[in-house]
Amino acid sequence: MWFFNSPKIIFGREAIDQLENPLYVTGTKALVVTDKDLVKLKMVDIVTTHLKAANIEYSIFDGALPDPPLPSVMEGAEACKKYKPDLIIALGGGSVIDTAKAIWILYESEEGFDITGLNPFITLPTGTKAKLIAIPTTSGTGAETTSAVVLTDDKTSLKLELLNKAAIPTIAIVDPIFVDKMPKKLTNSTGFDAISHCIENVCGKWHNIYSDGLASTALRLIFKYLPDAYLKSDPDAREAVHNAATIAGLSFGNAQVHLAHSIGHALGGVFHVPHGFAVGVALPYVMQYLILHDPGSVKVFADTAKTIGVAEWKDADNAAAAKFLKAVQDLQKKVEFPTKLTDLGITKQKLDDNMAKYIDLILQSGAISITPVDVTADLVKKILYCMVDGKKIDF
Numbered sequence: 392m393w394f395f396n397s398p399k400i401i402f403g404r405e406a407i408d409q410l411e412n413p414l415y416v417t418g419t420k421a422l423v424v425t426d427k428d429l430v431k432l433k434m435v436d437i438v439t440t441h442l443k444a445a446n447i448e449y450s451i452f453d454g455a456l457p458d459p460p461l462p463s464v465m466e467g468a469e470a471c472k473k474y475k476p477d478l479i480i481a482l483g484g485g486s487v488i489d490t491a492k493a494i495w496i497l498y499e500s501e502e503g504f505d506i507t508g509l510n511p512f513i514t515l516p517t518g519t520k521a522k523l524i525a526i527p528t529t530s531g532t533g534a535e536t537t538s539a540v541v542l543t544d545d546k547t548s549l550k551l552e553l554l555n556k557a558a559i560p561t562i563a564i565v566d567p568i569f570v571d572k573m574p575k576k577l578t579n580s581t582g583f584d585a586i587s588h589c590i591e592n593v594c595g596k597w598h599n600i601y602s603d604g605l606a607s608t609a610l611r612l613i614f615k616y617l618p619d620a621y622l623k624s625d626p627d628a629r630e631a632v633h634n635a636a637t638i639a640g641l642s643f644g645n646a647q648v649h650l651a652h653s654i655g656h657a658l659g660g661v662f663h664v665p666h667g668f669a670v671g672v673a674l675p676y677v678m679q680y681l682i683l684h685d686p687g688s689v690k691v692f693a694d695t696a697k698t699i700g701v702a703e704w705k706d707a708d709n710a711a712a713a714k715f716l717k718a719v720q721d722l723q724k725k726v727e728f729p730t731k732l733t734d735l736g737i738t739k740q741k742l743d744d745n746m747a748k749y750i751d752l753i754l755q756s757g758a759i760s761i762t763p764v765d766v767t768a769d770l771v772k773k774i775l776y777c778m779v780d781g782k783k784i785d786f
């Protein structure tokens with residue numbers, strides 16, 4: 392027995408017009424959660440124009456921050472409790488959407504609820520006071536579909552990977568208008584976040600027949616279209632990658648990710664490396680280790696590689712899994728993706744200075760238990776040392 396969870400999803404060009412459709416959007420008072428950059432970029436104006444046309448009153452909270460620190464979330468929750476909306480609209484990347492999810496949960500739960508204690512085993516009443524509409528402006532996190540709320544404990548740098556199905560937005564609006572002009576560094580970093588979501592979940596302990604199919608579809612689209620989205624900013628390619636990121640979100644949201652994200656979250660928490668770069672750099676190293684040590688991963692990598700067309704049906708599993716890894720590394724080259732920690736400004740010295748903390752953060756990561764191999768402090772250290780200057784995993 393397993394579960395599959397999803398918000399209602401409206402996708403494609405002009406999907407945003409549906410904000411005015413009372414068949415989908417019922418509400419009279421909206422809190423728009425976003426960040427200051429998206430206000431400057433006038434993306435918020437696109438949303439407020441539709442709210443005005445639909446006679447929905449609104450207020451804007453633009454205090455969401457990257458890798459959302461707890462104080463910014465509490466500030467948003469206070470604003471929400473004062474304003475008392477019946478609609479919360481998250482407009483932004485994963486950081487904004489996670490901030491809005493936490494605000495929604497704090498608004499709907501009893502006074503004093505500790506958001507850091509959020510876990511899958513408690514029942515929460517979201518949807519009673521307000522609906523949450525998530526509108527992604529990056530093509531990567533899939534947060535508009537998932538039950539994950541990723542916040543940062545600003546005191547310890549630990550990224551809190553909180554999960555509860557009450558955090559799944561009511562509606563996701565996936566309209567490429569918000570990513571048509573996404574900067575290059577956000578295009579390749581968030582694209583590789585989505586790739587990591589797919590590759591980690593197909594070999595993770597919780598993968599299932601629903602998540603597998605969605606991961607293959609998302610990977611096929613991203614391998615085909617990410618280069619043109621990145622190199623040419625081609626609108627059709629942008630749209631394909633935007634949908635793929637949401638499909639990848641549905642996939643990993645119902646199966647979870649593991650070691651590359653645990654490593655990436657530690658890098659993000661300590662050095663504020665953008666999430667997609669942090670997990671995307673770790674991904675090929677984790678794949679190399681799994682290919683050497685986990686026959687189950689070799690099999691699913693081979694099957695996935697054949698399904699998405701980067702290996703041939705006649706290839707033996709080992710050969711197909713190796714082609715899959717090479718396809719990931721080749722795509723990184725095509726989209727000028729960093730491939731080692733020094734590319735992210737993290738030298739061996741910096742790594743050594745923070746090693747104890749990194750290992751601690753990685754081993755504390757909730758996602759680690761879904762990794763298909765045992766993860767020890769020694770293993771993490773060896774992988775990080777290979778990641779510093781791009782050494783092949785040979786242990």
Ligand SMILES: NC(=O)c1ccc[n+]([C@@H]2O[C@H](COP(=O)([O-])OP(=O)(O)OC[C@H]3O[C@@H](n4cnc5c(N)ncnc54)[C@H](O)[C@@H]3O)[C@@H](O)[C@H]2O)c1
Nearest residue numbers: 428457458484485486528529532534537539541569573666
């Ligand atoms: N909840 C989940 O399921 C989930 C999944 C994966 C990642 N995450 C989390 O999401 C966060 C990363 O989110 P992200 O990668 O989307 O980036 P982000 O939300 O942190 O945004 C990064 C920067 O890009 C800017 N930005 C966003 N859209 C833009 C656009 N279209 N044009 C120009 N600038 C734009 C933002 O204003 C911000 O300054 C991390 O905290 C990560 O842990 C959550």
Ligand SMILES: [Fe+2]
Nearest residue numbers: 532584588670
């Ligand atoms: Fe991610």
